[in-house]
Amino acid sequence: MxxxxxxxxxxxxxxxxxxxxxxxxxxxxxxxxxxxxxxxxxxxxxxxxxxxxxxxxxxxxxxxxxxxxxxxxxxxxxxxxxxxxxxxxxxxxxxxxxxxxxxxxETEKLRNFQLETKSDTVINSGSFSHVVVQPVSRKKAENRKLFTTHYIMDNSLYLNFPSLSPDDIGYRFWKDKQTMPNGFLKECIVTDNKGNVTTHTRLVQFxxxxxxxxxxxxxx
Known part of the structure; x- marks a missing residue:
């Protein structure tokens, strides 16, 4: 059958x-x-x-x-x-x-943001890539409510791309040939212009x- x-x-x-x-x-x-x-x-x-x-x-x-x-x-x-x-x-x-x-x-222009590669993040003894996409201008971040996003990526599936939604700004940075790591999203932390966490997304299972x-x- x-x-x-x-x-x-x-x-x-x-x-x-x-x-x-x-x-x-x-x-x-x-x-x-x-x-x-x-x-x-x-x-x-x-x-x-x-x-x-x-x-x-x-x-x-x-x-x-x-x-x-x-x-x-x-x-x-x-x-x-x-x-x-x-x-x-x-x-x-x-x-x-x-x-x-x-x-x-309407999506935010990439020029309003910058991508920064951080040291790898360790979770339960595993090491994962960590990048931050944040507004270039603090004033624009305050006036337009632009947020900072921390991406923690897991490439245990050996993907050749970051598995993010095509409308996600992290994916758009990758398409722009910037250093967005490959893999699927392990965790995502979004903070406001004062550094306060607004949302925390974590992978439960795949x-x-x-x-x-x-x-x-x-x-x-």
Missing amino acids: KALVQIAFLLLISLTGYSQKSYLFDYVMEYEVVNAIEKGSPKLRYYCFISSTDSRYMMIVTENDKEVRMRLVLEGGRYYYGTIAKEDFFVEAISLKCPRSGTIS IKLKKLIMIDKNCK
């Missing part, structure tokens, strides 16, 4: 090229987010579906009791989003006829899997 499912899955991939664009994922990362501003606020969880061979897309997923919210972000600013029943999400392949979509039109998302090429 398993062999038949795999054959059907491969056949489905080959057929999607005629009318659908396919996005294949082979890992999912589970993250926990703590809001440090609102004391006592509940911890949030979300999931990042990634391809270990293609940096140009990422799917971010949250869930509640009955539904899964999906957001597929593509390099260049395009994204698709929508909801799906839980029982329909936990399958290997999902075909979306014409999901809602949009384009990220799992190898196989998931295919298909979108009709004729969708606008």
